[in-house]
Amino acid sequence: MASDSDSDTDGSHVSATPPRSSHPSLPPKSRVRVHPIPNPKRRHPQIRPPEHCEPDHPAFPVANLSDLNGISVKKIHRPLDSGRSTSFSSLVRSRRPSFDPSSDLPKEDVVVPQHASQSGRAGNRINMARLHPNWLGPEAHSISSAAPPPKYAKSASEGNFVRLNINGYGRKKFSSRYGNKRVFSSSASRRYYRGSAKKMSSVLDVSTMQSKILEADEELVKVAAEEARVEPSDEKLRKLLKLTHGYDCYREGQLEAIRNVISGESTMLVLPTGAGKSLCYQLPALILPGVALVVSPLVALMVDQLRQLPPLIPGSLLTSNQTVEEASETLQKLHEGLIKVLFISPERFLNTEFLTAFRNGLSISFVAIDEAHCISEWSHNFRPSYLRLRASLLRSMLNIPCFVAMTATATTQTLHDVMGALEISSRNLIKSCKIRENLQLFVTINDNRLKDLLILIKSSPMVGMRSIIVYCKFQAETELVSRYLCDNNISAKVYHSNILSKDRIRTQELFCSNKIRVVVATVAFGMGLNKSDVDAVIHYSLPESLEEYVQETGRAGRDGRLSYCHLFIDNSTYYKLRSLLYSDGVDEYVITKLLSEIFAKDTSLDGNIYSLVKESASCKFDMKEEVLLTVLTLLEIGEVQYIQLQPHLNVTCTLYFHKTSPEVLSCKDVLVSAIISKSEKKHGHFVFNIPSIANYASTTTKDLLDHIRNLKYLGEVTYDLKDPAFCFAIVKKPDDLCSLTTHLTKRLSEIEKCKVQKLDEMFNLAHFATKECKGIDGCSSSMHTPCIRKMISEYFGRNNDVHPDFSFRSPQSSPFLHSDIKVFLQGNSHTNFTPRAVTRIMYGIPSPAFPYATWSTCHFWGRYSEIDFSVVMKAATLELMDRVKKCGN
Numbered sequence: 001m002a003s004d005s006d007s008d009t010d011g012s013h014v015s016a017t018p019p020r021s022s023h024p025s026l027p028p029k030s031r032v033r034v035h036p037i038p039n040p041k042r043r044h045p046q047i048r049p050p051e052h053c054e055p056d057h058p059a060f061p062v063a064n065l066s067d068l069n070g071i072s073v074k075k076i077h078r079p080l081d082s083g084r085s086t087s088f089s090s091l092v093r094s095r096r097p098s099f100d101p102s103s104d105l106p107k108e109d110v111v112v113p114q115h116a117s118q119s120g121r122a123g124n125r126i127n128m129a130r131l132h133p134n135w136l137g138p139e140a141h142s143i144s145s146a147a148p149p150p151k152y153a154k155s156a157s158e159g160n161f162v163r164l165n166i167n168g169y170g171r172k173k174f175s176s177r178y179g180n181k182r183v184f185s186s187s188a189s190r191r192y193y194r195g196s197a198k199k200m201s202s203v204l205d206v207s208t209m210q211s212k213i214l215e216a217d218e219e220l221v222k223v224a225a226e227e228a229r230v231e232p233s234d235e236k237l238r239k240l241l242k243l244t245h246g247y248d249c250y251r252e253g254q255l256e257a258i259r260n261v262i263s264g265e266s267t268m269l270v271l272p273t274g275a276g277k278s279l280c281y282q283l284p285a286l287i288l289p290g291v292a293l294v295v296s297p298l299v300a301l302m303v304d305q306l307r308q309l310p311p312l313i314p315g316s317l318l319t320s321n322q323t324v325e326e327a328s329e330t331l332q333k334l335h336e337g338l339i340k341v342l343f344i345s346p347e348r349f350l351n352t353e354f355l356t357a358f359r360n361g362l363s364i365s366f367v368a369i370d371e372a373h374c375i376s377e378w379s380h381n382f383r384p385s386y387l388r389l390r391a392s393l394l395r396s397m398l399n400i401p402c403f404v405a406m407t408a409t410a411t412t413q414t415l416h417d418v419m420g421a422l423e424i425s426s427r428n429l430i431k432s433c434k435i436r437e438n439l440q441l442f443v444t445i446n447d448n449r450l451k452d453l454l455i456l457i458k459s460s461p462m463v464g465m466r467s468i469i470v471y472c473k474f475q476a477e478t479e480l481v482s483r484y485l486c487d488n489n490i491s492a493k494v495y496h497s498n499i500l501s502k503d504r505i506r507t508q509e510l511f512c513s514n515k516i517r518v519v520v521a522t523v524a525f526g527m528g529l530n531k532s533d534v535d536a537v538i539h540y541s542l543p544e545s546l547e548e549y550v551q552e553t554g555r556a557g558r559d560g561r562l563s564y565c566h567l568f569i570d571n572s573t574y575y576k577l578r579s580l581l582y583s584d585g586v587d588e589y590v591i592t593k594l595l596s597e598i599f600a601k602d603t604s605l606d607g608n609i610y611s612l613v614k615e616s617a618s619c620k621f622d623m624k625e626e627v628l629l630t631v632l633t634l635l636e637i638g639e640v641q642y643i644q645l646q647p648h649l650n651v652t653c654t655l656y657f658h659k660t661s662p663e664v665l666s667c668k669d670v671l672v673s674a675i676i677s678k679s680e681k682k683h684g685h686f687v688f689n690i691p692s693i694a695n696y697a698s699t700t701t702k703d704l705l706d707h708i709r710n711l712k713y714l715g716e717v718t719y720d721l722k723d724p725a726f727c728f729a730i731v732k733k734p735d736d737l738c739s740l741t742t743h744l745t746k747r748l749s750e751i752e753k754c755k756v757q758k759l760d761e762m763f764n765l766a767h768f769a770t771k772e773c774k775g776i777d778g779c780s781s782s783m784h785t786p787c788i789r790k791m792i793s794e795y796f797g798r799n800n801d802v803h804p805d806f807s808f809r810s811p812q813s814s815p816f817l818h819s820d821i822k823v824f825l826q827g828n829s830h831t832n833f834t835p836r837a838v839t840r841i842m843y844g845i846p847s848p849a850f851p852y853a854t855w856s857t858c859h860f861w862g863r864y865s866e867i868d869f870s871v872v873m874k875a876a877t878l879e880l881m882d883r884v885k886k887c888g889n
C-alpha cells in the first residue's frame, strides 16, 4: 500500500537533498599537489570544523542537472493579480467559456471591479477576455494610470533564464556593471536548459531586445538602488520596482517586508502562493551591499528561482549537483562581486569551503529562507536539514545581519517555532494566510472517484477548461487516473517523482504550453511551477493537511481569474493516509539503542569523526533515514550540544593498487601505511572506513580523500566509494542517557501526533462541508467556498495550544484483532518483532526492517488499517508479552 506513496519531493518523509554522484571527479590538473604526509601524532585534538564535502556529499560533486525534477523550461508569463477583491460575479464573467484559441466565441463583457475605477476605467464595460492581471487595489491603479507602460513587463521571470540560454549558445552576452560577462555562472544550469533551447528561439528574440533595454537601464537602476538605500521611501522603492521588474506598484505586504530587510530587521513573511514573496528578497538584495543568501529546499526550486530573478539582479546557485569547477566558478564570481543573490541548500552551512569564502571578506546582506515552515517540526513539511537554520548557530558561523523567513502557510505554532529559531520579533510578522478570492471551492463525497472525476471534467464549467491539475496521493493512483482519462479522450499525463526527470520536464513543458490539458500528479508537481493560468485543481485524494490544501489549490488562478478547486473525499483514503503517518514513529528502547551506539564507550571527544551508514543503521534501528537525521540534528541543536554534524560521506572505500606494491608504497607514505594496517583485505584489495582511518592517522577525512585522489592521479591506485553515511564528532557525552532518550522519544511522538492531527483537521473540514454545512454563509450544493475559507482562516489564526478534539471516526477495535496477531506471530516465530513492527504490518506500513517487498504478501498485511493505531499497538504488545512468557516457560 505504502510503497507507492510519493513523498520524495514534498519532504515530509524525505530528504531535501538531491541525489548525489557517488564518484568524485578527478581534481583539475592545476590543483593537484601531493599532500604532505601528516604526523600520526594528533596535534589538534579539538573538534574540527565541518569539513569539505566529499563524494556522497561532495562540496561540489559532478553535476547531473538532468536529474532535477519539476523544472519548466518554457513559461507563459502573465503578471498576476493580487487576488484582491474581485466580486464573484465579475470573476465568473472573466473566464471564457471555452479556452480553445481558435474558438470564435465572442469575448465577454465584464464589469471592472470597483477599485479599478480609480485608474480611470470606472464603470466602463470593457471588452476583454480576462480581467486586468495587475489589479492591485486603488494605490496600484492610481499609479498605473500615471506611469508609463512597463518597458519589459514580462521580463521579471525571464531574465536569468534567458541569459542562461544565451550564454549557452554563444549569443550576445549581457553587459552589466557586474562585469561584461556572464554573471549567472552556473554552467550546470546552462546544460540543463540546453535541451530546450531550440524551443526558446522566440523568447531569445525578446531577450535580445531586453538586453538592449538592460544596458541602457543599468545605470538608472544603480542610481535608483542607491537612492532607495539612503532613503527607502515608498516613492524610491516604487521607482526601483518599475525599473527592475516593470511593475507599477507593490502588492500587499511587499513594501513593508522590503523596508524591514533594508533596515536590517529580521522579518517573517507569510503570503499566499503566487503573492510575490520572491520580490521581498530580490529588491533588498539589489539595494544592500553584499550578497543575499537564499536558502531553498530543492535544487529544482533554486533553478526556478534563479531563472525568475530579473535580469538586473545577478544571481547564481551552489548545489551539491555541481562539479568542482562549476562551484569554484561561482565562488570566484562571488569574490569578484558579480553575484547579488546566491541560492543555496541548508546543508551548505556544513561546508567548509563555503563558510571560509564568507569568512574571508565576503559580506552577507541578509539570509532569506524560502519555505521557512520546514524549520518547524509542527509544520506539514518539516525537514531535518532545516532544523539547523537557527539564528544563533548561523551567526556563530557567519556574520548575518538579518533573516527573512518566507512561507505561504504557517499555523501560529509553526510561526512561533520559525520566529523563535530565527530570532524574529513579533512586531516583524507580516501575515496574510488565506485562500485567494478568485478560487471557488467545491467538496464532494465520492465512492466512485474515477467515474466522478470523468463526469466532473466532462461537464460544465470544467469541460471548457484548458489547464487542470489532478492531485493524487499515490503514484499508482496517478497512473490509473491518467490512463482512465486518456481512454476517455482527455489528454492527460502523469507526473510523480519516480518518472524520469526528462519526462517530468517534458510533461511540465507540455502543460505550460497548453499542449496537454490535464496533469495527474502527486505532491511532486508544483514546486516551482509558475503557470499562472491553471483553471482548476482537483484533489482526487485528501491532502494531508490544510497547509497542503491551501498550497495546492493556490496553484490555480494565479492570474486572478476565477478558478475552481474540487476536493473529493472518501473514507478509505483517509484511513490509508492516517495509517501511513504512523510510519515515522519510534519506540523509546530503539532510541536507547541508537544513543548507546552513538555514545559508545570507545568514542572520544577529541575531534574524531564517527559515521552511521544510512542504509544499515536505518535497517538496524528500523527507522527511516529522515528520522535518524532528525535525532542526530536534535542532538546537535538541543539545549545541550552533544554532537557536531559533518557533511554526509560515502564512508567505505575499496582501494586497488596498480603501480607500486602496497608494501613498498606504505614505506614512503604514512597514510598508505595507515590504510594497509587498518584495512580488511578482500581479494587482494583493501577495504576500509574513511573516518576510522582518518581518526587513526590523525588527519581529516577531506585530507585523506584528497590524498587518495592524488595517488589515483599519479596512476598508483584506483578506488570505489560506497555506503552513504551520516558523520559527526562528539562534543559531549550525555550524563543521563535515560532522560535524554525519554526527551527525544517524546519529541518524535509529538511530531507524529501533530501530523495525524493535521490530517484529521483536513478530513474534518471536508466532512463538515459535505455533511454539516447548513449553507448559512452562502454555500450551496457542493460549493463550499465561504465555510472552507472560514475554517481555514480559523485554523491559521488559532492559538497554539487549542486543538479541536476530533474523535477518530474508525471502529475502535475488532473481535479478531488479538487472535489474528497471535496467528501472525506463530507463523513468523523466527522473526524478532517489536509491538510497533507488528502494528505497522497490520496497518500495511512498510519500514526499513520490514520492507514492502517481503511483507506485503503476508496474509495480515494492512488488515487493520482502519482501527486506531494505539489499539493495535496495545494488542500487539500484549500478544508479544504472552509469547515471551510462553518461551520462558
Ligand SMILES: Nc1ncnc2c1ncn2[C@@H]1O[C@H](COP(=O)(O)OP(=O)(O)OP(=O)(O)O)[C@@H](O)[C@H]1O
Pocket: 078, 079, 080, 134, 156, 157, 247, 248, 249, 250, 251, 254, 271, 272, 273, 274, 275, 276, 277, 278, 279, 407, 408, 530
Ligand atoms: N508587485 C507586483 N506586481 C505584479 N506582479 C508581481 C508583483 N510582485 C510579484 N509579482 C509576480 O507574481 C508572480 C509570483 O511571484 P512569486 O513567485 O514571488 O510568488 P511567491 O509568493 O513566491 O509564490 P510561491 O509561494 O508559489 O512560491 C511572479 O511572476 C512575480 O513576478
